[in-house]
Every structure is written in C-alpha cells, then in structure tokens.
Amino acid sequence: MPETADGLSRGDAADALTVDCPLVTEILTGFVREEVRKVGFERGVVGLSGGIDSALTLAVVCRALGPENAIPVIMPYRASSPASERDARLVAAQLGTTPLVMDISPQIDAYFDRNPDADRNRRGNKMARERMSILYDLSLARAALVVGTSNKTELLLGYGTIHGDMAHALNPLGDLYKTQIFALARHLELPAAVIEKAPSADLWEGQSDEDELGFEYAAVDQLLHQMIDERRTRAELHALGFDDAFVKQIHRRVRDSQYKRRPPLIAKLSNRTIDRDFRYPRDWGR
C-alpha cells in the first residue's frame, strides 16, 4: 500500500475524515442557536431540496431552535424529480416541521420564455437564485434567518451557484466534507431514502453530482482533506496514491473558484477600506 514518509497510507486518509458525530452535533446546534439569537431572531428558514445536505441542515436547525421555529421551504420546478419533493416532505415530517411548498415554475418560465436559448447551466443558476430570493423574502416576512446548506466539498470545488444556494446568513455544514455529512445524517437517523440516493442538485432531469463532477465524493473528499486540511505536498499526495492529474484538476478547481468564496473586490482608495483595513467582526457588539 502506498504511503508517505510519515507512514500515512490511503486507508488512513479515509479514516482521517472520521468525525465525532455527537460532538459535531453539539457544536453545530450551539452555533445555530447562538448565531441566530444573537442577532435578535428566533427562527430559521431552510430551502429543503430532498437531498441530504438540506435535510441535515434542517435537523440541526430543529435541534437548535425547536421544530416550531424551523421553516422548511420546498421549491420544486416542474422538471424537478417528484422523488425530491417526496423526500423533502418526508424529512420535514420526520423532524416535526410543516413545510411551505412553492412551485418556482411560473417565475422561471416567465424569464426563460423571453430567453429561450439559455442553456441548462443558466437555467440551473437562475433556479438557485430564484430559490434564494424566496428564502430571503420569507426571512423578512417570517423574521427568520436564512440557514444555508453548503458543505465543504462543494464550497472548495465551487460547485454551487454564487448568490444562489451559496447565499445565506449562516452555514452550519460549511466545514464538513460530503463524506462527513453522510456520517452525521446516519447519526441523526435521517430517512434512509435521503441518505442512500445519489446526490444531485436536481437542476435538470437525471442530474447526478458525481457524474457531473467526474469523480466520486469519497475520492475527492480524501484528496481535499489531505491537500487542504493536512497541507500535504504534491509529492506526498502522489505517495498516498492520488493520481497526479486528479490532484492537478482539483487544485485548479479550488483556485479558480476562490472568487465565489470571497466578498466582492473593492477598489482601494482611502486609508480605511471595508474588509481591508476596516476590520470588524460580524458579531460586533453581540
């Protein structure tokens, strides 16, 4: 078995993704509770897709704020898989919440009737941003903070829509790789249907994350963890058995999507520019 100079093997790289689920649950629950209440809110609104990330996010919000303060929103498009809505309803019910269901077809179709040549990426992004705009409308209407569902794998790969699903006030799962999301979902006993199905953004029929990305979450999570968290060099990653071309491809994806993870650039003029030398914590005074 290939290993690095310090004796780490590929098997260890998989084990390294192990998380202590009760501990993580406790930290994430406290995170949502404190960061929501600190800014004067009691409720959280979560876009529920029928997938594992939003199911887990809702479970954390329910634990933190109580199911009565969790507002799941199911926002299908007419081409969405019926299984997605069914699974989303299953999750909402299991967690003791009452979901809002809003069909986004009219507002999506109204736009693309005028732009019929748009490809599926444009359509997918538009759907993600329409959903975001609904969640933020409900945020104001229901005095609820928008809790996002992004995980560390998709954030690092840039596999999300900027100002769409990447837009939210809090991101409890943002430091967990997809592999770890699965472990936590099992720990919290989310419905098997949600855990076992192939991950999909469900932006078009038959879409699958792993087909679209071109690699499996298990493989890329191990690589990202070793590359990012463990700061392994290319040589060490090679010694661990990661394919050089794969390493190069993933590194480029992380680099090229950095803009998605940062606030917009501000042209510096003064001595105190926002986020450069005007540096205050977001929890300022809280």
Next chain:
Amino acid sequence: MVKPEPSPALTSDVAPRSEIVVALAQLAPRLGDLAANVTRHLELIGTAAAGGADLVVFPELSLTGYFLKDLVTETALRLDSPEVQLLAEASRGVDAVVGCILESDDHRFHNAALYLSGGAVVHVHRKVYLPTYGLFDEARDLAAGDRFRAFEAPLRSAEPRRPWRAGVLICEDLWHPSSAYLLARDGVDLIICPSASPGRGVGHGSEIGTAQSYDVITRTYAQLFTAYVVYCNRVGYEDGINFWGGSRVVDPEGRLVGEPAGRDEGMALHRLDLAALRRARIANPMLRDERHDIVDAECHRLHRRERA
C-alpha cells in the same frame, strides 16, 4: 445562569484553614460591548463572594470578547479607567482576575489580565505570546508583554491569611513551557490561566482536539512544577467560532480537582489546599532539586552562540 454549587468549600472543617476557594467564571462575553461585560462581571464577582470564594477567575479578554480586530482600540482600558476602578471596588469582597485590552501611556495595546484585590489592581500580566497563525491574528493588533512574574496573591478574604504565590499565563503563554518554568522558579503555588481557546479538531475521541491539548498541558505543568493550575476558558461563539469551555483546576499531583466545566456558561467553586501542595512537594521534590545553575549556564552558552 450561574449556579454556584453548594460546595464543601463553604463549610470548612480544617483548622487552621489552609484552603482557598477559587471560583471559575466561565462566561461568554459580548463581543466589543464593554459596558455589558462590566455589568456581568460585577454580578458574577458578587455571586462568587456570596458563595464564599476567595478568588474568582474570568477568561482571557473577558471584558471585551476575543476576535476584536478593529475593536481592540475602541474597547481598551487604562489602569485609571472608571471600569477598572469599579471592578477593583468589587474586589473588596473577593479577589478577581479579569481580562481586558490594556492601553499603555505610549498607546500600545496589550492583551492583559488584571489581578484585583481590596479595591486595587495588585498585579498585571500582559500576554507575552501572541498567536499569529491559523485562525489567530493577535500580533496584528496587539503589543506583546515582556515578563513572567509571580506575586503574592493577597486573597484578602481567606482566613487566616496565608501566603500564596500566584502567576498568570494567558492562553498561548501556556504553550511555552519556559513560561511555567519561570513562574515555578519564581516560587509560584498557583498558576492562573485565563483562556479564550477556540474549539477545533473534531475527529478523535469525544473531546475537541484543543481541549485534549489543554488537558495534557495543565496536568503536566501542575505535576512537573508541583503547583495548582487554574484554567478558566470561555464559552460561546464569535463569528461562528466556538469556545469550548472546560474550565478546571488541577492539583499539584496533576489530578483534576472536581469536574471540568462543560461548554455552557456557569460558575464552579473549587477548593485548593496548601497542605496538598506541601504533600506533593514532599512526594515529588523536583523544585528542590531543580538545577537552576545548569539552566543559567546553558542559557548563557546558547545566548552567546545565538549572538555569534
């Protein structure tokens, strides 16, 4: 929120009394809200005094919160600030260690811990090791302290008055064994460690990685330097970063005194006993045997080599 446990410390059956009661005020400060935090400190100092504590220890930067960035200069205190005077007044009932940003006359800003007793500031420790790596950025905003000193802790409410030599190490100071060595050489009985340790590392065991590290460090120092280690960490979240609490007292044989705190706010009282210190130093007389002359000689040699 704060429930002082009906501690055996409150009913002493040892005469002459050789213990002190230390309260650990594990709280979550409001970030950058000095007024709210001062009020909270005054309440908790009152609670500690009412509970029979001789000393109440607050976490690092307990009066301001930790990730201050540009709030450093806006929340800074001076030794003559009214807030310090108020807290010092409150220390007439119980000694207190509080954390703040302390501005010097030449406008440097230190991460400091003030030991308050009997209406006055009797000792100031300015954090020497400012972590500036990973999620830390202290040296960006703060000036570093330049000394480790033990001092006579007045412990005015302890009866009869007994000398306890105390020293303060703030969080990262604790990660440098030379800090604890210097305090030990300076005769410390009680190492007071205010901390604002962010929780990270959730892979192994049922404890956060940083909690495991501090468990090892506090027990090791207590045992090797045969001193009590009083560790008070904060709790709560700042910009999504959690602080893991776990405040504890470790006795001079490296054993926990009572249970460490969890991850919630609260105040716990612990009894520290000079007799236990005496027993530990008889059983493990490392301090007696320590060869300071060798340390000095070797340090001089290394110093010359480093300058060459």
